[in-house]
Structure formats: structure tokens, C-alpha cells
Amino acid sequence: MPAGELTVPVSTHPSGLWVGIYVDIGARVRLFMVLDTGSPVSALSPSIAQHLHSRKLLQADPAPGYFRPAPLTAAQAPGHPPLPDLAVRVLPRLTRLRIDGLLGLDFFRRFDRVCFQLSAMRLELTHAGA
């Protein structure tokens, strides 16, 4: 695998409506985050946000309404490579959709190249300059 490239297995939400990846937050909480290029920012459900906050894995961001999770890693990728630091919103709508979190455009824009390889069901992310 080229330097600066992440290869992450993709899982499907049982609804058949979304795909996503499992992410570890602070090496203490693992959750499924939907890949959502239609969302400008990444988000967490209220229940997960509350759980992370109680464990000091989610801190308030200087920007109102945003929060900073502890370091993210790709849970099902070999070596659990780190993922970009994100500021996330808390989105009550996610509870109704049975989604714990979503990765929005703020996540994807941190990479130079984003490839969803369907035949292998994996996401390939290449950092700029790699």
C-alpha cells in the first residue's frame, strides 16, 4: 500500500440505505459511522455523545455547537491507522435513523483522493502529497 494511503473495510447499515466504517474513539469506544457526502460536517447521535462525554472522550470545541472527539482510528483496518481529527455536531435525527455517527464532507476533504472500491468493499483514502 502506498505511503499515506488508508484502506478501510466498508460495512453496510442493515437498512440498506447507507454504508460506513467502524471507528474507534480514544481506543475506548467503537461505533459505526455512516459515510455521508451529503452532510457538510460529521456528527454523533446524542446517546453516543453523552457516553463519550461521560468518559472524557468528547470535549467542547471553541466553535459553538461543535465538539472534539478523542483521536479517531480505523477500527477494522490493519494496524488501526489514525483518522483525521474532526469537530462534530450532535444530531438528534441520527437516533431515529439508528445511526451512532456519520462522517461528512469535513472528513473527506482531509484527503486528496477518496475511492470506494466496490469489488473489495473497501474505502481507499489517500492523503495529499502521498
Add this chain to the structure above:
Amino acid sequence: MSKAHQSARKRTGALLEHPAGQTAPNAVAPETIDSPETPQPTLMTLDEAAAAYEGEWALMRVIGEDEATGEAYGEILLHHPSRGAIDKAARRAVKRDPGVHLAFILGGTQRRTLEEFNALLDKGARGPYVNARW
């Protein structure tokens, strides 16, 4: 399944919590339990748990990783249709061990083959429209 995974399944751990009248799909048979007071935990990988508990949420205490595949495995602390019940179980788990590594799993959220993926997307596309807008 690797030897590491097989040996992991033989480990003992904390008590399981299951909804009344339910047992885990691959729970250890009663006759193999060492003592009536020390039930064996259900150990499985994340994908196995996701497949086993479709329609429910599951809370896993991540214990380790399979040396061969790198896939995480752990003990299912609770599987339940109610997310609120899972959140309560998570709080209890953290109270017992503040450093516990927990995985929140929505049953059915798992890695699939391309054929399975396409079939699931077709099913989702034929279903009712879901308003997921901001």
C-alpha cells in the same frame, strides 16, 4: 478461525446480560460450564455479533484481536432491541471498569460481499423513502 480466536472463545469472563427469555446464539452449553456460579461469556467477533443480532443493538466488551485476521473479538454484554437498554448497560460497564473498550453494534451492520451489498441496497431502494436531511 485462527487458534488465537478459538482459544479466546474458551476464556471466561463477566456475567452476560440478555433480555428475559433469550440466550446468545452461540452461548456455551450448560454442561460445559465449570460452575453454576460462573457462566461462560459469549465471545465473538464484531461481524459475528452484527450478523447474530440483526434487529437488535449489541454491546461488546472488546477483549482482543485475532492474531491472524486482526479482527476484534469480545464479550457480548447485552443484546437488546432498545438502544436505551444498551446505553444503561454501557454505563454499568464503565462503572465497573472505567477503561473498558466498548463496541456499540447495530445488528446487521457488518461487512458483506458485493452480491450481498447490492441485494441490500436494492432492498433499501425499494423501501419507504427515508428523510435523512439535516
